[in-house]
Amino acid sequence: MKRLLEIELQKLWKNRASKVLILSYFILLSFIALIAAIKFDFGNFRLHIAEQxxxxxxxxWHFNTWIASIFKLFLAIVIVSMMANEYSYGTLKQNLIDGLSKKEFIQSKFLTVLLFAFGSTVFVFLMSLILGYSYSSYNEFGIVFSDMEYLFAYFIKLTAFFSFCLLLGILVKRSAFALGFLLLWSILEAIAIGLMRWKFFKDTDVYQKVSQFFPLESMSNLIKEPFSRLSVIKNLSSTISGQDMAKDYSVHFGDVTIVLxxxxxxxxxSYKILKKRDL
Known part of the structure; x- marks a missing residue:
């Protein structure tokens, strides 16, 4: 495993574009901390985001993992480019000539996917600890390390998403087309969910039971939007609607299983395609 991972990391390190994208990704994740500095002043009304x-x-843990998952496209570009470069530069064929099996090749790519997902999860964990201890009103050990399932869900979500990107990179061979296919797939899923919700299964939750098995939708279900959990949003909603919002934000075993x-x-x-493809 170590040898396979070293081969992939060496390829990434020698690719300038990949290095720039990886660094840009982690720099953007760091910008989450800038949210704490956002302040709005409207006459007598003052809003300091960190105080909410x-x-x-x-x-x-919920908020940062949801925000961080928005930036996953940067590493997705690295994944599809990594695969496209294998075909463009002939490194895939050369690796196979040098004795690497197709199974080992896929394993090396998946190890890279796991490394990206794990590295991102650790980064978000450390950043959240720093921000939490800087701004949180609750610093008791039991409170600090509760709800850690969001970090687990974040890792699973990134692993699945990068695996999907890897499949597209193998299938299409060109990074631009692979990313275009990813965009097309997300649009098709949204259209399918919209049709089920407003056309075929009106006033029922059947569309949710079906759409939870869609690839991208299942990943999205792992970490639900966190903003409606904030007290200011809850108070505003209850004032407007006259009802308290009831929403389940927890990470469910069923959702994790579907994504896995x-x-x-x-x-x-990915392995079947590579195995049958004449290189």
């Missing part, structure tokens, strides 16, 4: 509780433990199954499917299809 977004960096309170344990809510910060998709991850296995992505990698198996």
């Amino acid at each position: 509780g977004i960096f309170n433990f344990p809510f910060i 199954v998709w991850t296995v499917i992505f990698m198996l299809i």
